[in-house]
Amino acid sequence: MSTIIAGHFQLQDEVDQARRALVDAGFSSDRISGFYLSQPGQHDLTPIGGDHIESPGAKETGAGVAQGATGGAAIGVAAGAATSPITGPLGPIVGGLVGAHVGSLFSFSKMKEAGESEQGGHAPVENRMAGMLVAVAFDDAGQEGQAVEVLRRLGAQQIERATGNIVDGDWADFDPSSAPDIIH
Incomplete structure (x- = not known):
């Protein structure tokens, strides 16, 4: 060398x-x-392009979306069950689906901003x-x-x-x- x-x-x-x-x-x-x-990020080092298989800032995305979807689904089922006299048996199902979707979207608001360091991480690399x-x-x-x-x-x-x-x-x-x- x-x-x-x-x-x-x-x-x-x-x-x-x-x-x-x-x-x-x-x-x-x-x-x-x-x-x-x-x-x-544009060095095409991976089979799908880019420099990394997974974005360094997105390593907790899956868990966050699952947590948001679960919480949203629970709230949606409860809301659908409360309205079941009007909506019938589909109320809890539709409420759960809509709640899961909204909950998963809400989880994105908890993600870090661009340039923000990782929790317990190191300073950004130049x-x-x-x-x-x-x-x-x-x-x-x-x-x-x-x-x-x-x-x-x-x-x-x-x-x-x-x-x-x-x-x-x-x-x-x-x-x-x-x-x-x-x-x-």
Whole structure:
């Protein structure tokens, strides 16, 4: 595994300029990778698309909907039974179905808001910015400062450190959903 320094740019011309500058600074061109990075959640890492099989904020949805449906059904059956002299034997059935539906919808109001941290959870993880990413791999720790300086001078908006392998210009073990180690 090599150290990798990566910088985020917005334009393809900036990527080309960064590649040339890194080569001019002595980095091997086959250990430089440039590619487009999609928005978080749009990396198509799962068979159904997206980054995760289940949304991290929706892990308690099933239990909440079931709890709301059960409570709503009980109230609906009671209301239907009270009106059974007017509605007949279908009153408790219809009341239970309507109550279950309303109860399940009410359970959504108890879910967390976007950006709100999980109960007992950790602070939100900073995601990588979408846009063009230029990464350079090296094995000599003394080259890190030089790589950072080149990317900073060229206007990289976010510079991160990682470990991995870039071979023939391909960062094959890059994980777009991992938390970046932002250094500038």
